[in-house]
Amino acid sequence: MKAKIVITPKKAVLDPQGKTVQNALEHMGYSGVTGVHVGKYLEIDLAPGTDPAAARVALDEAAHRFLSNPVIEDYRLEITD
């Protein structure tokens, strides 16, 4: 069982990395790109038999307190088999 956490910069926060990647894509000829947001992806391995609901509650707390910074980032949490 795994937890997958995707962390992205909030819309209001300057994302120069995203902007630079977007510019590079345009220079390479990939048209139609209207925005790029560079974030982080964490894959967390969970012990077999872990209760998915309990894991979600615990990791939601960890993501809020530690894995992301709510001042500048949003996150999405997913628990998979």
Next chain:
Amino acid sequence: MHFVVLQFPASNCDQDCLHAVRVLGHTSEFVWHKDTSLGAADAVIVPGGFSYGDYLRCGAIARFSPVMQAVQQFAANGGLVLGICNGFQILCEAGLLPGALVRNRDLQFHCEQVFLKTVNHETPFTAATPADVPLRMPIAHGEGCYFADDATLEQMRARRQILWQYCSMTGELTDDSNPNGSLQNIAGVANERFNVAGLMPHPDRASESILGSTDGRWIFESMIRAGIRPAAAQAA
């Protein structure tokens, strides 16, 4: 006055901070990040560096180290805490200061001299600073772009928590003098109670003429005056 300087794995301005306050005739010692006590601290300095390799986010891991529990308590009791560079990032991550520091807008690491306008002179970190004189200090950071949401910024302005802003040599707040894209040219801020402050520039590296500037002394001198006054009042 006795300063405690925290040491995390990969702190690298800890020696500079220890030395800077000794030059001013005061005592200082290191406290290791695994310690749970700040000893006889009158004030705490969280120094610059790359604590825990800046993994995850700058300051994100350091803020959960045992010594930071003691710093939280020390600050809650009204003790003076100054965070410099990575120390500023740690204090923001710890929730002791509002906002956050993100990647510089040009994605470059900036190692250069900047000028700072002191915005509020009525705090324990600024009271000794002469009025209308921009302070010259070095910066050395890749993630120094200050961010807070609009509501927080407005509150901070109203409460005068913005202590230092990047400015030109003559004191104007221009975009050219903003090295990292910080909102409102913010270089340093304080908490609501004005006993915790942080800034990206290095007063520790601008405290002796051999280093090219002594302007950083004004920040330590301010803390020293603020720290000594209550003790003197008690003795009287």
